[in-house]
Every structure is written in C-alpha cells, then in structure tokens.
Amino acid sequence: MDQPHYEFETTVSGHLFSFISEGEQGSIEKRVQFSPMRGNVFNLAFGDWNELEGKIDDMVVTNNGDMEQVLATVIEITRFFLSENIKISVSLTGSTPARTRLYQMIINKNLDIIKADFDVAASRNGHWRSFEKNVNYESFMVSKLF
Amino acid sequence: MKKVTTPISAPKHNPSLDKWDGVDLFPEKTAKAREILAKTPWPPRDEKSSSI
Numbered sequence: 001m002d003q004p005h006y007e008f009e010t011t012v013s014g015h016l017f018s019f020i021s022e023g024e025q026g027s028i029e030k031r032v033q034f035s036p037m038r039g040n041v042f043n044l045a046f047g048d049w050n051e052l053e054g055k056i057d058d059m060v061v062t063n064n065g066d067m068e069q070v071l072a073t074v075i076e077i078t079r080f081f082l083s084e085n086i087k088i089s090v091s092l093t094g095s096t097p098a099r100t101r102l103y104q105m106i107i108n109k110n111l112d113i114i115k116a117d118f119d120v121a122a123s124r125n126g127h128w129r130s131f132e133k134n135v136n137y138e139s140f141m142v143s144k145l146f
Numbered sequence: 147m148k149k150v151t152t153p154i155s156a157p158k159h160n161p162s163l164d165k166w167d168g169v170d171l172f173p174e175k176t177a178k179a180r181e182i183l184a185k186t187p188w189p190p191r192d193e194k195s196s197s198i
Contacts, residue, residue, distance in 0.1 A: 007157075008157045010158075010159060012159065012164055016171070041183060045176065054166075055172060076154070076155055077157075083154050093175070093182055095178065126186050128190045139182045
C-alpha cells in the first residue's frame with residue numbers, strides 16, 4: 001500500500017487486532033475482528049472500540065480526520081490475516097446499506113492494489129460474481145491469490 | 147504485466163487483548179454475515195468455474 005497505515009497489535013490467535021487512530025479528536029482505539037463463519041470463511045468486523053460495553057461500534061462517526069490512514073490499516077491487517085491463513089476467505093458486509101456502500105467505495109478506490117494480492121468477489125441477488133466497479137452489491141468476499 | 151506487491155506488516159502481540167480472543171465483539175454484524183452466507187453460500191455451487 002502506498003498509503004501510510006498505523007501500527008497494529010494482535011492476540012495469540014491472530015483473529016483480533018487493535019490500533020490507535022490519532023487525529024483531531026484525539027486518540028481513538030479501533031479494533032478489527034475476524035469471526036469464523038461456516039467453512040473457510042471469516043467475517044471482518046471493524047469499528048471503534050467501546051471498552052465500557054465490550055464491543056465494537058461501527059455506527060459512531062469519529063471525524064478524526066484520518067479516514068484514509070484508518071482504512072489503509074484495515075486493508076493491511078486483512079493482508080496480514082490472509083497471508084497467515086491462506087485457505088481462508090474474508091467476508092465483508094456493512095451493518096447498514098450506507099456502510100456497505102462505503103466498503104464498496106473503498107474497494108473501488110483501491111481495486112488495483114487489492115487485486116495484486118487478492119481475489120475479490122461480491123454478492124448480488126443471491127449470486128457471487130467477480131467484483132466490478134459501478135455495480136451495487138450486498139456483500140464482499142476477499143481471498144488471497146495463490 | 148509483472149505483479150508488484152508491497153511487504154506485509156507484522157503486528158506485535160498484545161497480551162492485554164488476549165482476554166477478548168474468542169469473544170464476538172460485534173454480534174449484530176456476525177449475525178448479519180451468517181444470514182447473508184446462508185442465503186448466498188460460499189464458495190458458489192459452480193465453484194470458480196464461470197465468472198469468479
């Protein structure tokens with residue numbers, strides 16, 4: 001990735017990651033978790049860490065002025081996770097249609113970089129297809145290229 | 147065209163995170179993902195034979 005990213009930390013299992021967003025609103029902890037689904041699929045969840053509730057919140061609007069760097073970090077974490085788990089595919093679904101569109105825009109913007117390492121598929125109307133720009137999808141699946 | 151990839155960054159282990167290992171930190175999203183994958187299983191039935 002050309003875009004700088006934050007350093008990140010992980011757990012023994014390597015399924016949970018944490019990093020600190022540094023920006024206009026101060027230091028905000030972000031977490032990325034890969035949760036096992038059926039088969040070789042793990043789902044990616046990402047957002048601000050809410051220590052009081054013990055959960056990730058992706059509805060909060062942080063406005064920390066570093067969205068590009070935060071997204072670059074999530075992509076870098078995904079690269080690491082898939083390099084460590086080469087038979088795994090990572091699914092990505094927004095918690096709202098707006099979030100799904102945001103993910104789609106991120107993939108669109110970084111598609112050439114992502115495709116150097118990954119196969120990107122997307123679902124629409126109950127079918128998986130190769131990801132194409134300018135098509136609206138419901139969910140995304142990223143796998144490491146062999 | 148030659149494929150160019152950048153080195154992958156390796157994270158440090160943070161022991162204080164380990165207590166959250168295996169805990170679903172975003173159950174709503176996990177549930178939604180399960181719902182979508184039940185409706186649209188992966189890999190597709192015609193596994194990589196056509197458009198993927």
